[in-house]
Amino acid sequence: MSAPNRIEVHDLVVEHPTASGARRVLNCQELTIAGGTTTSITGRSGSGKSTLLGVLGGLGTPTRGSVTIGSTTLTDLPEHERVAFRRDAVGFVYQADNLLPFLTVAENLELRLALSGLSESPEQTIEDLLERLGLGGLGHRLPDQLSGGQRQRVAVARAIVHRPSVILADEPTGALDEENAAAVIQLLLDAQERLGATLVLVTHDISIARSMSRTVELRDGSIVSEP
Amino acid sequence: MFAKYVWADLVRNPRRTVSTMIGVILGVGLACAILFFVDGLSSSMTERAVSPLPIDMQLVQTHPVSGDVRLALAVEPTGPARAGDIITVRLTVENHGKTPANEVVVRSVPASGLTYQVGSAVLRDGVTADEGNENPFADGPGQIGLNIGTVEGGETVELGYQVKVSDARDISQETFSSTISTRKSLLPARANAGRPPDLSELATRIRVLDGVASAEELSFVDLPRGSLAAATSVDGQVRLFGFDASYTKQDPSIRIVAGTQVPGEMMISAEAARSLSVGVGDSVTVTLPDGTRLDGRVSGIVDLTAARSLFASRLGENLELFVYLQASVVVDAATFTDVVVPAFERLTSGRGERVKSLPFREVDVHVRRELLEAEPVAALAQTQRIAAAVVGVAANGQQRTVQDDGVTQHSFLLDNVSNTLTVARDDAAVAKRMFFLLSIPGAMLAALLGAYAGIVLAGAQRREQATLRVRGASRRNLLWMLRLRVGWITGAGAAIGLALGYASVAAVLGSDMLARVSTSSLAISGVLGTIIGLMATGAALYWTGRSAIDRGIRMDRAGIATPPPMWQRYRLDLMGLAILIAATVFAISTSAFEGIPGSVYEGQSVQLPLGLLALPIGAWVAASLFGGRLFAFVLSHLSTRSPRGASSPLALLYWRSVKRRTWSLVVATLILGMIVALATSLAVFTASYDAAKGTDARYTVGSDLKITPSPASKRVYRSADASAFAVDGIGTVVPVVYGVHNVSVRSYRTNDVANLAALDPTGYGEVAPLDDGHFSNESAEESLRILAEQPDAILLSEDVAEFLQVETGDPIWAVLGRATAEQVEVELKVYGLYERLPGFPDGADALMNIERYEAAVASAVPAFFLAQATDGSETTLERAAETLRSGLGADDALRIDTRVTALGKDQSSLASLNINGLLRLDSAYSLAMGTVAMAIFVFGLLLQRRREYVTLRAQGMLPRTIQAFIGAEAGTAAVAGCMLGVLVGLVMAFYFINVLQPLFVIPPTYVVPMASLGAILGAVLGATVVTSVAASALVNQLQAMELLRDE
Structure with a gap:
């Protein structure tokens, strides 16, 4: 029996229709990410990193191939089950914070908990988490009232508040200065370790990539390097 | 360069372009549609305006019995004259008629600068005379002229005088203002006026004018009681008509119920036929005021109760009032001209005679209806053109308008249709203004939509504009592109909106109705609607786009909430x-x-x-x-x-x-x-x-239905017969005794004739749409209750009460059954006043209880019955009307008006x-x-x-x-x-x-x-x-x- 957050990819192909025919943006024959590990995905712009991350999180649908997380083959699931899986097992962090602007910091987290049905004493959970992430006392603020670094830390908090088994991060530090970038990466690594989650992080930054236990490089949609 | 970019942007983002354009399309479409709609309806306003007209135009003869006395004027010499020259004026009076002309007055006034030559006046039989050395033809301060006495039929009288030129001037006939008048024709006629055209000749010449559908001769005169007789004579006045079968043919309100109209014979009204107990083939006699007897065979019985063209009053004070006379006789036009008119000429020429009623003669002209299938302005242009042509024919090529010196013309034109269309034209202008104002909210909405779409879409373009700015585009460049974008979107949107507006109106009104509208009207509406829609939506789009650009330049990122508006x-x-x-x-x-x-x-x-x-x-x-x-x-x-x-x-x-x-x-x-x-x-x-x-339609009718028995009915419907009309779909039926000038009312101060309505007050209160605002003292219900309970009660219209100088509580006396054998005066008391009543288009001056009326006049017959449908639906109403038409109406020719077919003249x-x-x-x-x-x-x-x-x-x-x-x-x-x-x-x-x-x-x-x-x-x-x-x-x-x- 595989680990609950082990990721296996087989013969994964994603094609986008264009005027001149289908354009292949991802062609990943085999990829296995052990559960509870950290993996960075690197590559040039347009190499298919974000597409791969989207398919791993069930946000995108491949043209063919399969993605299995633990014992669940995501690509075989109907839409509503895929949504449910993503809701309960996956936490996303993006380059943009993508916080809901009309919700306070605490409410953004409360919503995430509510979506996963974890609504028991959410205030305490949220308060503890914010404290841990250095955001204590900011729960009542709206995202517009925070700095970029603070917003991105709230985004990390939102990705982990429901204790996902897989954390997917797409250039989470792309819009941050070095100091904030390091802090965010540290937060992700701490969370991954605390939750025992599988962290897959897309990045251009070699130093960040090296902070992961494993790096996968994509070129033109295919894996070209896997140390 | 910018144009190319904007064009590509519009074409490559079709959804965005269309969603922006849709506000413009709807705005221009609505504005144009409303204006086109009014254009289309204008033709219905024409139709509405002219449909109640009994006669389009009336060319009325000024002197129907003036005979044929004319004055010829000759002046010698004419042309330039020097001071001291003598000018001879000859005045020749000719009576071309058969009857003598009495009290003939000849007037001739020389222009200033001409001095009468003492002793030069030549009077009758060559007598030369003047009094006080004054011109006898312009004698005294009033210059009233010379009365030469009687000129016999066929006689010619030569008159004349001379003048001396004081200052050099041109001499012509116009230098001497010369007229003639007689006892029959008191209004002076100009010298050298042509022979007054014969009425039938006028009709013939008008008939061929372009746009004229018919032109028919109509003459009538009211004769005193007893003028129409067979074995007995009829009560009341008799109206004698002269018109031909061609007149009857063009007027559907003249309904021949038995026999036909035959030249040389007579038709008589159904009421007269019943009163005289005569039918087709029997003989009747009409006695004219001079004693002339007009004997004839009855060729037809005619129902004239709806013939507004024949009974509409020609008198100024009661113009258009339907003054119906029950006893009528119709002879052909030639008989009227050859027998009736000479009889009145003889009568009026006699010294000391007084004639109460003179013949009235006119040519009734109807305009071709297809020319009026247009908006009032266009229809009016047509009728005015026709009216000018008719006047031209009547003028016989001469300029004959009413002159300052009181000289009259032979005839004058009552252009009813143009007068009506003038009102309709003004109404149409009001309608256009009204609907134009009503279109403002639509245009504002379209502008709001445009602005709303602009705000939403500006957000979508923020990134593109930021990219353009990064590449060096200035604010001016961005605004120029915005103008191009707004211009193209609004231009295309306006064109589509214009077409949409036209199509939507065509769908609602039908393309036929729009086809009647003149191209110029449509063009004006189209341009106006497009400008309104364009300005509203274009400005909104531009304004929001400009604000977005400025906000982008200020790097003013929108917060989570739209800020409160200004x-x-x-x-x-x-x-x-x-x-x-x-x-x-x-x-x-x-x-x-x-x-x-x-x-x-x-x-x-x-x-x-x-x-x-x-x-x-x-x-x-x-x-x-x-x-x-x-x-x-x-x-x-x-x-x-x-x-x-x-x-x-x-x-x-x-x-x-x-x-x-x-x-x-x-x-x-x-x-x-x-x-x-x-x-x-x-x-x-x-x-x-x-x-x-x-x-309003119910108000005009008086209730849901108005049932008017025909005088040609086999049976006489009395008030007790009201239940006969209570067919399926009809509830209460109320009999109404009514007539124009059917009563004479008197107060302590004065008296007058009036239109009295006698009815059951309780029933009338049920069936009629009464308005409390139309009653002066009490509510409508209370006023009618008093009328029902007080046997001597009468309600008066405010106008009549004012004329009689009476108030509530005052007594008045009414002559009921006026001009009938049962005529009786009763004393009544004024219990209330009202402004107007439903169901009486010609007005009801007084209202009393029918029970009291019938007690006084036993033979009283209701003029009509008012009936209320059992419910308000048109289906029930139509079913009830059809039941009446096919039931009682099939035998008795009932006239049934309903609220659906009513046309309120008010x-x-x-x-x-x-x-x-x-x-x-x-x-x-x-x-x-x-x-x-x-x-x-x-x-x-x-x-x-x-x-x-x-x-x-x-x-x-x-x-x-x-x-x-x-x-x-x-x-x-x-x-x-x-x-x-x-x-x-x-x-x-x-x-x-x-x-x-x-x-x-x-x-x-x-x-x-x-x-x-x-x-x-x-x-x-x-x-x-x-x-x-x-x-x-x-x-x-x-x-x-x-x-x-x-x-």
Whole structure:
């Protein structure tokens, strides 16, 4: 029996229709990410990193191939089950914070908990988490009232508040200065370790990539390097 | 370069282009449609205006019995004359007739600078004489002329005088103002006037004029009691007509009920035939006032009870009043000319004779109706052209207008149709102004839509514009591109809108109706509508686009909430409401809503206080904005700790979103509310208008049906026979004794003839649409109760009471059964006054209880019966009318008027406007705008918040929950917009109805058409559901990762 957050990819192909025919943006024959590990995905712009991350999180649908997380083959699931899986097992962090602007910091987290049905004493959970992430006392603020670094830390908090088994991060530090970038990466690594989650992080930054236990490089949609 | 970029942008983003253009299309479409609609309806106003006309034009003979006495004037020498020259004037009087002309007065006044030669006047038989050395033909200060006594038929009298030229001048016949008058023709006729054209000759010459459908000779004279006899003579006055079968053929109101019209024989009215007990083939005698007997065989029995052309009064004070005489005789035109007219000539030429009634002679002209199938302006141009041609024929090539010196013409033209169309033309102009003002809200809505679309789409272009700025585009460049974009979008939108406007009106009115409209009118409407729509929407698009560019340049990132709009910050809504309330109070206190009712009959166009149309528009804007303020207040004070369902993701999202993004929801609610308000107000106004039209029609008829027995009926319907008309679908039936000038009323001070109506007051109260406002002292119900209970009660019209100088409580005496064998005077007491009564188009001056009347005049026969349908539906009414026509009516030729076929003469021709069509038009556009507004709101949300939705998807929110979230916000805007719109619309309708109340005889009541309102609200809510579902489906198609990565 595989680990609950082990990721296996087989013969994964994603094609986008264009005027001149289908354009292949991802062609990943085999990829296995052990559960509870950290993996960075690197590559040039347009190499298919974000597409791969989207398919791993069930946000995108491949043209063919399969993605299995633990014992669940995501690509075989109907839409509503895929949504449910993503809701309960996956936490996303993006380059943009993508916080809901009309919700306070605490409410953004409360919503995430509510979506996963974890609504028991959410205030305490949220308060503890914010404290841990250095955001204590900011729960009542709206995202517009925070700095970029603070917003991105709230985004990390939102990705982990429901204790996902897989954390997917797409250039989470792309819009941050070095100091904030390091802090965010540290937060992700701490969370991954605390939750025992599988962290897959897309990045251009070699130093960040090296902070992961494993790096996968994509070129033109295919894996070209896997140390 | 910029043009190429803008063009590519428009073409490559077709959805964005179309959604921006749609406001322009709808704005221009609605503005053009309303103006085209009025153009199309103008032809119906023409039809409405001319349809009640009994005669289009009447060429009336000025001296129907003047004989043939003429004056010839000769002057020698003519041309330049020097001082001292002698000029000889010869005046020749010729009587070409057969009867003598008495008291012939010849007048000849030389121009100044000419001096009468003493002793030069030549009088009758060559006698030369003058008194006091004055010109006998211009004697005394009044220069009244010389009475030469009687000129026998066929006689010629030579007269003359000489003048000396004091100052050099030109001499011609016009230098001597010369006229002749006789006892028969007191009005002087000019010398050398041609022979007055013969009436039949005039008719023949007019008949061939372009545009004339018929021109027929009509003569009539009223003869005293006893003039028509067989074995006995008829009671009352007799009217003797002279017209041919061709006249009868063109006038369907002349109904021959037995026999035919034969030249040389007579037709008599059904009432006369019954009174004399004669039928077709029998002989009757008409005795003329000079004793001439006109014996003839009866060739036909005729029903003239509806012949308004024959009985409409030609007298100024009662013009158009239907003064019917029961005893009538019709002879052919030639008999009237050869026998009747000479008889009156003989009579009038006799010294000391007094003739009460002289013959009236005219040529009745009817215009070809196809020429009038146009708007009033075009139709009027046609009728005026025809009238000028008719006058030309009558003038016989000479200039003959009424002169300053009192010289008259042989005939004059009553151009009824042009007079009527002049009123209709003015009414049409009022209608155009009215509908133009009514189109303003539509244009404003389109502008709002344009602005709304502009705001939403500006967000979508922010990134593109930022990119352009990075590449070096200046603000000026961006504005130039914006102008190009707005220009192309509005240009294309206007062209499509114009076509849409025309097509939508053609769909509502039918293309035939629009085809009747002149090209110039359509062109003006098209240009006007396009300019209105273009300016409104183009300005809105440009303004919002420009603001977006400036905001982008200022790097002014939008916060989470749309900031409160300017009107809210400056409290413009509150100021608007205060102004509205003050203006309303002022308008009510100064009776500004009352206006001046128009009537085509009275030659008066309606005068609407159109300036007051600013009130409903003001109410629309101010009340909507105020509603928006209230809604925003409520939303912003919602508790974020929702009592129930706070832990559900949907509830959490919804409550926070509506509380913290108040203004984006309020703006959508406001726009939707304004659309619903306009549609609601028009629906209420239209329903009220239709109801008022129906009430007016009932007022004209007197009830739902008016049954008038024909005089040719085999049976006489008395008041006890009313139940015979109570067929299926008819409830109460009320008999009404009535007649024009059927009673003589007298007070202590004066007396007059009047139109008396005698009826059952209780029944009349049930069947007639009485208005308390038309009764002076008591309510309508109370007045009729008194009439029912007091045996000596009479109610008088205010006009008659004023003439008789009586008040409530005063006694008056009425001669009932006037001019009949049963004529009797009764004493009555005035118990109340009224302004007018329903059911009496020719007016009812007095109202009394039929029981009392019948007790005094045993032979009284109701003139008509008023009947009320058992319900208000047209189906029941039509069924009842058909039952009557095919039942009793089949045998007895009943005339049945219903409220559906009634044509109120008191109404303005504006009342013929197809307001239902306008409603359909406006509703269609309002619904389109409502749908578009909702689509813009929902898809705008999608555009602005797509990243939110995708984030929610990424967090595992189910598509149906996202759909519910979108639907809940859209639904809130829709429900709040509908509630706001209905409330504001009801207020707007109040103003519309009051401003337009002069269109009606009875003030319209406020009718709320629940079905129409339901349809409007259903359509808006339906559009909300459809657009929400469509938008939700699109959320699932968004490229999630792409959007989530975007900074």
